[in-house]
Amino acid sequence: MSATKIALIGAGKLDRVIPVVASLATYFGERPLDITFYHSEEERLDLVDRFARLCFVMNQSTHSLRSTTFLEEALEDADALVMLAPMSGITIDSRVLDLRTGWPSGNEAADEFVVALQILRWLNGEEYPYQIFRELDDSPIKAWLDRRVEALGR
Numbered sequence: 001m002s003a004t005k006i007a008l009i010g011a012g013k014l015d016r017v018i019p020v021v022a023s024l025a026t027y028f029g030e031r032p033l034d035i036t037f038y039h040s041e042e043e044r045l046d047l048v049d050r051f052a053r054l055c056f057v058m059n060q061s062t063h064s065l066r067s068t069t070f071l072e073e074a075l076e077d078a079d080a081l082v083m084l085a086p087m088s089g090i091t092i093d094s095r096v097l098d099l100r101t102g103w104p105s106g107n108e109a110a111d112e113f114v115v116a117l118q119i120l121r122w123l124n125g126e127e128y129p130y131q132i133f134r135e136l137d138d139s140p141i142k143a144w145l146d147r148r149v150e151a152l153g154r
Contacts, residue, residue, distance in 0.1 A: 003034035003064065004149050007078040010085025010100075011037035011067070012044030014115040017084060019104040021048065022132040023139040024063065025055035031149050033063040038074035039085075045069060051119045055129065080148045082141070094151070097144050104139075 006024075011017055024035060037052070039045040049067040056063060068074050071087070081096045092098050121127045 003032045004029075004145070004152060005034045005036070005077055005079045006082060006145075007036045007038060007074040007080075008082045008084065009038050009071075009074065009087050009090070010083060011048045012039030012041050013084040014044065014048075014112045014119070016099065016104055017048055018051075018115070018119070018129075018132065019136055019139065020082065020084065020099065020141060021052045021055055022129065022136045023141040025052065025059045025061050026133050026136065027063075027142050027145055028061075029142075029146055029149055033145070035063055035065050036074045036078070037065070037067040038069070038071055039067075040069055042069050047116060047119055050123055054123060055133075058129070059133065079152055080145075095148065097141065099141075 008017075008020065024033065027033065035052075037045060037049055039048070045067050049065065052065055055061075056065065075081070075090075079095065081090065083090070083092070083096060083098045083100055086100060090096070118127075122129050
């Protein structure tokens with residue numbers, strides 16, 4: 001069973017990435033996912049990567065995950081793209097889920113330091129993100145993933 005390859009562009013957008021990661025961690029579609037996170041800032045990317053791995057373990061997800069600061073590597077063989085940040089050279093078409101506006105509602109005024117501290121509390125086991133998993137049980141990204149997997153005919 002081949003995995004569906006998803007590239008998450010702008011994974012370090014802390015004001016928007018938490019609900020996307022939680023949705024991916026609780027997605028159990030027809031096929032497993034091979035997810036690549038891309039962000040140009042390595043420190044933010046590392047924080048989100050560690051948070052995603054925690055969420056995947058907590059939900060017993062079998063998705064594979066890798067992270068990169070190289071856009072070409074993230075886009076290589078991607079079946080679908082999730083856009084959290086603007087990126088020149090990427091055409092928005094049917095294989096792209098554009099989350100730069102709309103769901104999840106990002107808070108540009110949010111203090112990213114506060115968001116980063118919340119992620120660190122989860123990573124350190126001071127709190128657990130179970131509430132987020134419950135809130136995102138029917139997130140739009142899951143319906144989009146089901147449609148993409150079906151369109152790929154895998």
